[in-house]
Every structure is written in structure tokens, then in C-alpha cells.
Amino acid sequence: MSAGAGAKKSWTVRLREAGVAAMPPERLLPDGQPTYMSSWIYVFGVLTIAALVVIIGSGTILGLKGPAWWHYTGIGHFFNSIHLWAVEMFFFFMVIHLWGKFFMAAWRGGRSRVWMSGTITFLVSIAAAFTGYVSQQNFDSQWISTQAKDGLNSTGIGAFFNVLNFGQMYTYHVLLLPVVVIALVSAHILLVRRHGIVPPLPLPELGAQGLAGAGAPSGAGAAEPAP
Amino acid sequence: MSFAAIINLNHPASYVHWGFFQMSIPNLVVIGLMIVVFAAAIALPFPGSKRKRGGS
Numbered sequence: 496m497s498a499g500a501g502a503k504k505s506w507t508v509r510l511r512e513a514g515v516a517a518m519p520p521e522r523l524l525p526d527g528q529p530t531y532m533s534s535w536i537y538v539f540g541v542l543t544i545a546a547l548v549v550i551i552g553s554g555t556i557l558g559l560k561g562p563a564w565w566h567y568t569g570i571g572h573f574f575n576s577i578h579l580w581a582v583e584m585f586f587f588f589m590v591i592h593l594w595g596k597f598f599m600a601a602w603r604g605g606r607s608r609v610w611m612s613g614t615i616t617f618l619v620s621i622a623a624a625f626t627g628y629v630s631q632q633n634f635d636s637q638w639i640s641t642q643a644k645d646g647l648n649s650t651g652i653g654a655f656f657n658v659l660n661f662g663q664m665y666t667y668h669v670l671l672l673p674v675v676v677i678a679l680v681s682a683h684i685l686l687v688r689r690h691g692i693v694p695p696l697p698l699p700e701l702g703a704q705g706l707a708g709a710g711a712p713s714g715a716g717a718a719e720p721a722p
Numbered sequence: 723m724s725f726a727a728i729i730n731l732n733h734p735a736s737y738v739h740w741g742f743f744q745m746s747i748p749n750l751v752v753i754g755l756m757i758v759v760f761a762a763a764i765a766l767p768f769p770g771s772k773r774k775r776g777g778s
Contacts, residue, residue: 533768533770534763534764534768535762535763535764535766535768536760536763536764538763539763583752587752587755587756587759590756591756591759591760591763594756594760595760595763595764
């Protein structure tokens with residue numbers, strides 16, 4: 496049954512209208528990108544996401560097969576290495592992405608939430624990687640956890656975050672922290688789409704007027720921050 | 723079946739010490755690579771890009 500013109504809107508209608516108003520489809524999936532994005536420095540965000548996809552895929556397989564498989568079989572070693580090197584690539588690309596955005600002051604134009612969501616994702620990712628290192632079930636993980644416990648216990652967090660407790664660390668690593676990372680990355684991407692890719696800093700000799708001519712966005716409103 | 727690594731990694735990492743600074747060679751190599759890739763990403767032209775300066 497559809498609501499009449501003057502009838503009170505249901506929560507589903509209000510939610511849909513709020514979602515479309517905050518994120519119009521043409522902004523979520525734009526026709527084009529600003530011309531200033533024709534630079535390699537803009538690819539490191541999506542490379543980080545690609546590495547995250549490989550991490551989740553390889554981690555899911557490792558979780559399903561278990562420690563004996565990843566320690567004692569050839570294919571297990573292979574997926575273990577894929578998981579490790581995807582994490583290496585994830586941080587490699589994310590740090591370059593961070594450097595690029597820092598030096599172009601990517602928090603400009605009302606993009607502070609974009610910057611902060613990325614920063615928090617970086618910090619949570621470190622915790623996710625750490626819980627992975629202590630979940631390996633080998634001498635390396637024993638060494639890391641016994642070295643880390645004193646530092647963590649000195650802060651008082653050891654009562655809640657016990658690095659010697661494999662079950663707890665493994666739950667953090669395969670469920671809790673990945674959910675947080677994926678949620679933060681999703682929010683980060685939606686915020687980028689909402690506010691548009693940050694334009695380069697204006698050149699001193701051109702100024703803001705010159706920037707508009709040299710690197711005008713080709714996408715509809717792609718560079719304009721949302722109100 | 724085992725394959726020999728291009729670089730033998732089956733030993734503890736070497737470290738560099740410069741005063742208070744201490745870091746393993748592998749970590750130093752990764753940081754150096756990141757700086758090189760960062761510089762290359764800024765310096766190298768992007769395929770299909772056309773730089774227009776002073777044009778309308």
C-alpha cells in the first residue's frame with residue numbers, strides 16, 4: 496500500500512530519501528573523474544583496496560583450513576605467503592597513499608572526515624596486522640607475543656587484550672578487527688565519493704583561477720565538496 | 723620439493739646502528755622502496771595524460 500501525498504512517510508522511505516540525498520547515484524558512480532587525477536599518485540588508494548581484497552580472500556582460506564594446513568602443506572605455505580605479502584603490499588600502498596594525501600593537504604574543502612577515517616583505518620590496520628603476527632602458531636608468534644605482553648600490560652590493557660591468549664587474538668584477527676577495517680574503508684570510500692577527490696594545491700603562479708583552467712574537473716561536480 | 727630463495731632469508735636480519743637509530747636492513751629497504759615509488763609516482767607521466775599549460 497502506497498502512502499498518500501499528505502501521509503506520514505515510513506522510516507524506509509525517509510531512509511531511502513536521506514540516502515539518495517546524501518549520496519546521489521551520479522556522485523556515487525560518476526561518469527568521469529577530474530583531469531587532475533591523471534597522475535600515478537592517485538592510484539595508491541585503489542591499490543590498497545585491491546591488496547585488502549587479496550588479504551580477505553587468502554585469510555578466509557587460511558581460516559577454513561587451519562594452522563596444520565598452513566604450516567605443513569605446500570599449498571598451505573603458498574596461501575600463507577600470499578596472505579603475508581598482501582599485507583606487506585597493503586601497508587606499502589597505504590603509506591604512499593597517506594604521504595600523497597598529506598602533501599596535498601587532502602583535508603581541505605570540508606574533507607576532514609575523509610582524512611580522519613583514513614587515519615583511523617591506518618591505526619586499526621596496525622592492530623589487525625599485529626594480531627595476525629601473534630596468531631601464526633609458530634615460534635615467531637610466541638616471540639612476538641611474549642615480547643609484546645610486558646609493554647601492553649604496563650598500560651593496563653592486558654586484562655582485556657591478552658596477547659598470550661591465542662583464541663582471543665585469533666578472534667580479534669579474523670572477525671573483530673577485519674569488520675572494523677572493512678567498515679572504515681567503506682565509510683572512507685563513501686566520504687571520498689561524497690566530497691570528491693581533493694584537487695591539487697594551486698600553483699603560486701597560477702593561483703586558484705589558473706587551477707580551474709589547468710585542471711578543471713571533467714566529472715559532474717566531482718571536485719566540489721558537498722555542503 | 724624446495725626452491726632456493728634468490729636471497730637467503732634463513733637467518734636473523736642484520737641491523738644498522740646510527741647513534742640512537744637502529745633498524746633492520748629489510749625494514750630500511752622497504753622504506754627506501756616506498757620513497758622511490760612515491761617519487762616515481764609524482765615524476766612519471768600518467769598514460770594518456772596531456773599537460774596543458776596556459777591553454778584555454
